[in-house]
Amino acid sequence: MNEPVLRIDSLVKHYGQVRAVDGLSLTIGQGEVLGLVGESGSGKSTVGKCVLRLTEPTSGTITLGGRDVTHLSRRAMRPLRRDVHMVFQDPYSSLNPRFSIEQIVSEPLLRHKVMRRREAGERVAAMLEKVGLRTEMMSRLPHELSGGQRQRVGLARALVLEPKLVVADEPVSALDVSVQASVLNLITDLQRDMGFSCLFITHDLSVVEFLADRIAVMYLGKIVETGPTAELFAGPRHPYTQALLSAAPVPDPARARERRRIVLGGDVPSPLDPPAGCRFHTRCPLAFDACRTVDPALTDPRDGDHPAACHLVTPERRPDAAVPGRTLEY
Amino acid sequence: MSLLDITDLTVGFDTEDGHVHAVKEVSLSLEEGEILALCGESGCGKTVTAMSVPRLLPPRTTRLTGSIRLDGRELTTLPEPQMRQVRGKEVSVVFQEPMTSLNPSFTVGFQIAEVLRRHENLSRGAARRRAVELLELVGIPAPAQRIKEYPHQLSGGMRQRVMIAIAVACSPRVLIADEPTTALDVTIQAGVLDVFRDLRDRLGTAIILITHDLGVVADIADRAVIMYAGRAAEQAPVEELFARPLHPYTLGLMKALPAAAVAAGPGGRRRLAEIPGMVPSPLADPAECAFHARCPSGQDDCLAARPSLVRHGPAHLAACFHPARSGEQP
Numbered sequence: 001m002n003e004p005v006l007r008i009d010s011l012v013k014h015y016g017q018v019r020a021v022d023g024l025s026l027t028i029g030q031g032e033v034l035g036l037v038g039e040s041g042s043g044k045s046t047v048g049k050c051v052l053r054l055t056e057p058t059s060g061t062i063t064l065g066g067r068d069v070t071h072l073s074r075r076a077m078r079p080l081r082r083d084v085h086m087v088f089q090d091p092y093s094s095l096n097p098r099f100s101i102e103q104i105v106s107e108p109l110l111r112h113k114v115m116r117r118r119e120a121g122e123r124v125a126a127m128l129e130k131v132g133l134r135t136e137m138m139s140r141l142p143h144e145l146s147g148g149q150r151q152r153v154g155l156a157r158a159l160v161l162e163p164k165l166v167v168a169d170e171p172v173s174a175l176d177v178s179v180q181a182s183v184l185n186l187i188t189d190l191q192r193d194m195g196f197s198c199l200f201i202t203h204d205l206s207v208v209e210f211l212a213d214r215i216a217v218m219y220l221g222k223i224v225e226t227g228p229t230a231e232l233f234a235g236p237r238h239p240y241t242q243a244l245l246s247a248a249p250v251p252d253p254a255r256a257r258e259r260r261r262i263v264l265g266g267d268v269p270s271p272l273d274p275p276a277g278c279r280f281h282t283r284c285p286l287a288f289d290a291c292r293t294v295d296p297a298l299t300d301p302r303d304g305d306h307p308a309a310c311h312l313v314t315p316e317r318r319p320d321a322a323v324p325g326r327t328l329e330y
Numbered sequence: 331m332s333l334l335d336i337t338d339l340t341v342g343f344d345t346e347d348g349h350v351h352a353v354k355e356v357s358l359s360l361e362e363g364e365i366l367a368l369c370g371e372s373g374c375g376k377t378v379t380a381m382s383v384p385r386l387l388p389p390r391t392t393r394l395t396g397s398i399r400l401d402g403r404e405l406t407t408l409p410e411p412q413m414r415q416v417r418g419k420e421v422s423v424v425f426q427e428p429m430t431s432l433n434p435s436f437t438v439g440f441q442i443a444e445v446l447r448r449h450e451n452l453s454r455g456a457a458r459r460r461a462v463e464l465l466e467l468v469g470i471p472a473p474a475q476r477i478k479e480y481p482h483q484l485s486g487g488m489r490q491r492v493m494i495a496i497a498v499a500c501s502p503r504v505l506i507a508d509e510p511t512t513a514l515d516v517t518i519q520a521g522v523l524d525v526f527r528d529l530r531d532r533l534g535t536a537i538i539l540i541t542h543d544l545g546v547v548a549d550i551a552d553r554a555v556i557m558y559a560g561r562a563a564e565q566a567p568v569e570e571l572f573a574r575p576l577h578p579y580t581l582g583l584m585k586a587l588p589a590a591a592v593a594a595g596p597g598g599r600r601r602l603a604e605i606p607g608m609v610p611s612p613l614a615d616p617a618e619c620a621f622h623a624r625c626p627s628g629q630d631d632c633l634a635a636r637p638s639l640v641r642h643g644p645a646h647l648a649a650c651f652h653p654a655r656s657g658e659q660p
């Protein structure tokens with residue numbers, strides 16, 4: 001088995017009292033696209049920032065290509081940054097308005113001393129072509145570009161060094177449907193051609209269902225379920241995943257009106273003071289006594305690669321005796 | 331006569347760059363108790379169309395022609411003092427951003443009561459009692475406690491419910507909701523859409539829902555108008571629209587959704603249908619079909635004249651010389 005490109009072990013990130021990420025582990029294999037899904041405040045973006053060391057993890061380890069990078073100094077981290085790049089959500093604020101497109105895309109090449117400015121032009125032109133932008137764009141400034149074109153520039157900048165891992169945080173969420181479609185197609189094509197691994201962070205289930213190999217669902221700083229995309233969408237095991245899938249809008253009036261929606265009560269609890277036991281128990285329609293005290297571990301009832309963190313997934317291993325009438329449907 | 335009749339509405343703005351044609355010759359009607367979706371991508375004119383009704387457009391730079399009749403009364407020429415009686419009482423608005431549309435310095439109870447005291451001349455005590463009822467109506471638990479809280483103490487979903495409570499405080503005939511769930515998580519969005527449905531069912535409020543999300547349209551709207559470049563491209567009851575989209579743009583939007591590609595079947599080589607090209611500049615008002623340059627079924631006659639809305643079914647209109655053959659599935 002190949003060494004995973006990214007391995008995160010028991011990652012914890014607290015901002016003061018806010019427990020943004022609270023014990024999260026995941027791996028991404030070579031050429032794999034992992035969709036990290038969650039609602040606002042679930043901590044999904046913090047995971048991305050920790051991977052890039054844009055913020056310091058409170059504890060846990062982050063291993064890139066077999067090397068523990070959790071506590072590397074900025075200087076020691078620098079050469080490793082060649083291999084990990086990020087695509088941001090907002091194509092308006094993530095490009096320097098004073099830089100030409102050529103300067104923006106060539107910056108990683110110059111920063112990592114891959115080539116001199118004089119030689120970079122050709123590489124930039126080739127990269128722009130790959131992301132579907134004409135080379136005339138090189139001298140333009142970001143404000144002259146549309147949102148979709150800017151996101152293509154963001155992709156070109158992230159990919160110009162041919163990184164092993166790309167962290168993409170909601171890269172298409174700010175785009176209109178028709179533009180989103182072309183950027184998603186582009187990401188799929190580039191990923192297939194260049195073979196990079198991708199941590200794709202989003203709130204949009206339909207987007208990761210389209211492009212991810214595997215999905216991890218986050219709730220309040222933890223992963224509640226992870227599995228191969230088709231399997232997870234066909235048979236979600238965690239009650240939160242089930243509610244999330246049932247609440248996602250479907251562009252089909254007949255199905256939208258007939259389906260049974262699982263409506264969750266209340267709001268997402270504050271990450272300042274997450275509930276004891278299972279973090280989802282305050283909103284879970286199936287919660288019982290043990291959920292309020294015992295935090296369930298990620299377990300796959302069939303010992304496969306589709307574990308969920310819910311006591312009801314493995315009824316026989318449940319901490320209390322059987323509770324009649326409570327089973328998970330899948 | 332319908333509750334609301336918009337006829338030949340044309341709205342433009344004088345800007346430094348020239349005259350922006352935001353809405354062109356839009357005609358539509360809204361029946362009592364109907365949920366009508368105005369749908370389209372950024373800049374298509376959906377918000378300007380709807381905001382023309384309560385006249386919430388900058389008066390100095392707006393050039394508006396056409397007619398807007400509420401119950402037969404012309405609103406475009408109504409003097410401002412009378413218009414103020416209409417706004418908030420007969421026509422009210424729920425904005426997208428629940429964070430910025432509430433005043434942070436006043437309790438939510440005060441902000442609901444303010445509308446009632448202004449329009450209904452209720453006493454302080456009566457207004458407060460009514461505020462509690464309204465919060466209950468929009469599904470806020472413990473309303474008697476909640477009215478004493480400030481906006482920052484509420485979650486995004488709760489704030490949006492407060493905004494809806496303020497908007498329906500005076501039992502308006504027409505409620506305009508501008509992307510009311512776009513800033514909300516999916517599990518919260520489902521609950522807020524239920525509130526709109528419930529208001530329509532219980533109070534008979536007619537709702538104009540402005541949205542870019544075809545999933546939301548399918549879920550809640552009775553009828554939809556698809557807008558493109560300031561004009562109505564297609565108009566139909568929702569079931570009919572999704573089953574038999576006629577305008578190539580509507581069809582393109584539906585095919586561009588990731589959900590459409592996923593539904594088309596599994597496989598590693600899935601692609602989304604793209605709509606090539608870009609939206610034409612709003613500074614120009616060409617005499618040809620505005621979608622022609624991006625249209626897969628465009629022909630020479632599309633350049634010669636602009637197609638007007640033509641009836642294809644009892645309530646199904648499309649502005650296209652070469653509409654999709656019926657039976658062509660999205």
